[in-house]
Amino acid sequence: MKLRSAALLLLSALSTSLSAAPIDKQDIQFIGPLGQASTIKPYNTAHQQTIIANLIPSLSGAEKTVSMLGVDAKWQPLSQLNALTMGGLQAMKMEFSVNRFVQGELVLDGIEKAHIFLNGERHSDKMTSTLNLPTGDHQIIIVAEQVADWKKVAVAFNGKTDHDRLLFTGKSTRTLSAKQLFDAPVISAVSYSPDAEHYVVTQKHYQPNRGNQALTSTTLYNEDDKVIFTLDGVNAASLAWREDGEQLVYSQHGQLKTLDLANLRSRVIAEDLAGASDFAYFNDTSLIFSWSKSPAEDTSLVKHYQGLEDRWSYARTNTQVYLLDIKTGLIQALTEGKQSHTLEDHDAKNNRILTSRTVQDYAAPPHMLTELVEFNLTQGSHTVIGQYRTFNEAKYGAKGVYVVAGPEFNNGLGRAVDKDQLSNNYDGQLYWLDSQGANAKALSKQFNPAIGSIDVLSNGDVIAKVKEEDRQPLYLYDVSKDRYTRLDADLDVVEHFSIADNRKPNLLVAGTQASAPQQLKQVNISKNRARTVWDSAPLAYANSEIAKLEEFNFTNSQGTEIKGRVYLPHNLDKSKQYPALIYYYGGTSPVSRAFTGRYPFNLWAANGYVVYVLQPTGATGFGQDFSAQHVNAWGEQTADDIIAGTKAFLTEYPFVDKERLGNLGASYGGFMTMLLTTKTDLFSASISHAGISNITSYWGQGWWGYLYSGEASKHSFPWNNPKLYSQHSPVFHADKVTTPLLLLHGDADVNVPVGESHTMYTALKLLGKDVELIEIKGADHQIFARDRRFQWWDTMLAYFDKHLKDQPQWWQHLYGR
Incomplete structure (x- = not known):
């Protein structure tokens, strides 16, 4: 915070909080000239707007000195500026607060050509411009192209009413803003290699000149957090790792590719797979994936509903499961029919896959029926394990199948309420079924958190993302001890996670706390200990008032x-x-x-x-x-x-x-x-x-x-x-x-x-x-x-x-x- 006497603070507040008042030059920071001396006037160039806009990020920061083209320039109060004029570009910066919605006019005097940026966005090129400022802290940067005499430069704010005031307090912290919360960099997807030696992160952020388009980047790191490869146009959640962690597969610009980590060489293995998704290694030589086909656009004059599901725009899209041979590109269908099949899990060792499909059946709530189906790829046969009114997902493990569903699953197997009370099937529970579905066991009746999704470790234990009161942590279910242990990632809400399970299992977890922005953590499951890999706080929330x-x-x-x-x-x-x-x-x-x-x-x-x-x-x-x-x-x-x-x-x-x-x-x-x-x-x-x-x-x-x-x-x-x-x-x-x-x-x-x-x-x-x-x-x-x-x-x-x-x-x- 700037050191001033109490009298000067009071004088500044009085002089800048009244309507039609000039802003004290002590409250205006000046920098210039920017870059090397030049006789060419910026406004004579064809790229004037872009040149100036590209300066703003550098000028918006808290750095006292800015170096441009080898020339250092320092911010100083405008009141201390001695030069009358100078070549090239100069800039002024004002940082202030408003304690309510404020309206008024910003008036510049003594500048022949200027560009005004409000909170990093282009606001006006006029000498008089209207400001509409919501509660909080604000920053105005004025880039000047032509000034005859800096001693005659003045900036004033004419408030619309007496309560429209700018408060120059010189505080060192900043009010949290909507732009921070939305534009700040966040991790939107993570993927951990099975051997924990590499991981991939997709990060996105927004900036004003890109509007609604997020800027995304996907980066491959080694276990020392060093960047070793970038994957443009790829989402970390959609790529898959080979079991040994030495190769991954991803879709990029309409091509399906592999990347060998030993030499970082990529190879196209298939193209034109529109509608394909959820690629995973079935084994070292083939991929398993889902492939959807949407019906041709309906140009008829009427729509004949075939069921309640037809209100969904995607109701008649058909999705089936396929295998793709990595070496030759040969694709083979594993499921077929009018009913779409959702791939729940696969087991290459026993050459089988687990799918679910929805049957139109309105007889009882929630007015749909889900079949859990296993396909034996060796025999070319399939078995319906069971039909369920409540069903979320299923995974192979522990010599059977884990299922996440509501308390009424399998004739109320998971119910923990009085017999005359109706259960809430949105309250996810964990179950185990044998491979035929004949024997079933409820695994979470006395576990209060609601289970949302699961991943199964190679030893049969389960990693579950749950809702625990208002938090969303991860739990480890130890099948041998029938015990749940909360995994300590020191986060209130886990947003994304990925498991490395080739050696000792580890987690990569992205999430937030109620009062702290997003972090990326690596969690050692056996020690239940986390280390921070990345933190958005110093990047986007430094000195923010939380x-x-x-x-x-x-x-x-x-x-x-x-x-x-x-x-x-x-x-x-x-x-x-x-x-x-x-x-x-x-x-x-x-x-x-x-x-x-x-x-x-x-x-x-x-x-x-x-x-x-x-x-x-x-x-x-x-x-x-x-x-x-x-x-x-x-x-x-x-x-x-x-x-x-x-x-x-x-x-x-x-x-x-x-x-x-x-x-x-x-x-x-x-x-x-x-x-x-x-x-x-x-x-x-x-x-x-x-x-x-x-x-x-x-x-x-x-x-x-x-x-x-x-x-x-x-x-x-x-x-x-x-x-x-x-x-x-x-x-x-x-x-x-x-x-x-x-x-x-x-x-x-x-x-x-x-x-x-x-x-x-x-x-x-x-x-x-x-x-x-x-x-x-x-x-x-x-x-x-x-x-x-x-x-x-x-x-x-x-x-x-x-x-x-x-x-x-x-x-x-x-x-x-």
């Missing part, structure tokens, strides 16, 4: 502990009153502790909100009794938990203003938001993203509505339980709504159709309620594209600023009223 995190739990009216956590704004002053946001999901999954994501709790805290995230009744990861409460409830106990939790939170955190509470959720959480507006006036503003307003229409129209309802409304239908479908649907109680409500929805949402928000919007408009509807164009159920994500995040914060901070300006800027 919210303080506290755990906050309460006991509900049923005597059940409801877990939660609270994010506190940086430098929180407990003598003041703060607005708060309450977030929940309420469906079958707990709200993850990921550092960032679609709902960035740390960003909300950075904008001055205390954030309370709770895990109401019904979520998986807390045991089967807890998750079973989701079935046939549709918000009944969940709403009570959210209301009771919010009241307990207000008691525990007296610096939260009970008159300035916002609540929000998405999907099932969006349904919960709508439902809560009909049940309580506890909140001052509510946001529902992609929420369900009418359970019946969602059940009948959403792509997966009838499948999800097979659990959420198990055995209940509009004709046999109309009360559930109507009285639990928010739109049937729209007249009870008193809370201002924002409905957000992607207009291309196939999971929860946008009509769900339109239905509630129509009702509330006709009732004269305070309601807004915003559609995100081209967005499905989740908002992925960079430009839409920023607009979406801004929309939510602007809406809450309007209602909870009495600051409508941001919302007015975005939406005009």
Whole structure:
């Protein structure tokens, strides 16, 4: 932090916080000339815009000295500049904060030609330009091409009103920003060689000049973390290793290639495999993979539905399993038929494969049937091991087959609830079957975490990724001891992992903590010890202000502990009153502790909100009794938990203003938001993203509505339980709504159709309620594209600023009223 006297700080704050005030030259940093002296004026070149834009990353950093073309230039306060003029390019930099949404005009004087960049993005080339600044820290860089007299250069900010102020505090830390959270480099895929001597990482990041296009790179490292090869256009998750770790196969630019690690030579082994995926070495000489064929485009005037699945765009795509001979390129089909086959696992030693296929059968929830099928490649025969209503995946191991499925698998083998209680089959359990499926054993009935996916080690033990309350760790299941051991990667949420299992098993794990960004770890399984390979914090979050995190739990009216956590704004002053946001999901999954994501709790805290995230009744990861409460409830106990939790939170955190509470959720959480507006006036503003307003229409129209309802409304239908479908649907109680409500929805949402928000919007408009509807164009159920994500995040914060901070300006800027 710059050292100044208290008087100078006060003078600077006063001089720069009033409307139409010049910015103190002490608060403006100058650098120049940039590069070697030249009589050629940059604006006379054909590439002026590109030349200047390429300077900005170097000028944006914290370095005091910048070297360009062998010439060093140092940043210094503009007030200390003695030169009147100089050749080439010069630049000014201002770093400041705003404690609310600020609007005004930036005015330059004494510069004949300049380029203004705001937070690293080109903003304007005009001497007067408009600034619209959300809460947080900002940086302006002005690149000057022609200045006759630097003593006459002045910069002013004319605020739109008295509260539109720029605060030059000179602080050494920076407020966490939306751009950081979205653009920062992250690892999107990892792959470990079987012998642990190499690994491949795919990393991606965004930058403003590339818009929605991520910049990705895939790199091959040795065990000493040294780069030895790059694989352009390849995703680490899609490549496969030979068992000895000396060769890998990957698809690149339409060609299937092998790479020999001994000499780093690649060879094309096949081409034109459109629709092929999931390549793996069946043995040292052949690959096994899935190959999909989509039907020709339907140009007819009508669409004849052949079943409920036809609502899916991919329903008539056929997928089968194939072998490819690496030496000759010969391809041989292993499965066939009208039913698609999903490859679950393969066993080259016994020349067999394990597949699953879906049978159209609506007789019982979830209204589909999965067959587990083994193909004996030597005999050319296949055997149906079993048919199951709940099924996630299967793997060979321990002289049989491991299966992940819900508690009702194999006639309720995994149930751990009372006999009169319906299990929640989203609560994943682990099972073992013999090779004929005749004998089965439940392996996780007393293990509360919900099992999501598994990998089987060569000794028959299992690595399971689970949901454990609001964390997503890895566990080792020791089959000989029938025991689960948590693997210590020191991460709250494991996002990607890969196993090396040729010698002593090791893991490569990428993930985050609730208050720390992504890291890549190597985990020694036998020692249960991790080392950090890569950390995004110093790369993208250096000196960032991260919210303080506290755990906050309460006991509900049923005597059940409801877990939660609270994010506190940086430098929180407990003598003041703060607005708060309450977030929940309420469906079958707990709200993850990921550092960032679609709902960035740390960003909300950075904008001055205390954030309370709770895990109401019904979520998986807390045991089967807890998750079973989701079935046939549709918000009944969940709403009570959210209301009771919010009241307990207000008691525990007296610096939260009970008159300035916002609540929000998405999907099932969006349904919960709508439902809560009909049940309580506890909140001052509510946001529902992609929420369900009418359970019946969602059940009948959403792509997966009838499948999800097979659990959420198990055995209940509009004709046999109309009360559930109507009285639990928010739109049937729209007249009870008193809370201002924002409905957000992607207009291309196939999971929860946008009509769900339109239905509630129509009702509330006709009732004269305070309601807004915003559609995100081209967005499905989740908002992925960079430009839409920023607009979406801004929309939510602007809406809450309007209602909870009495600051409508941001919302007015975005939406005009």
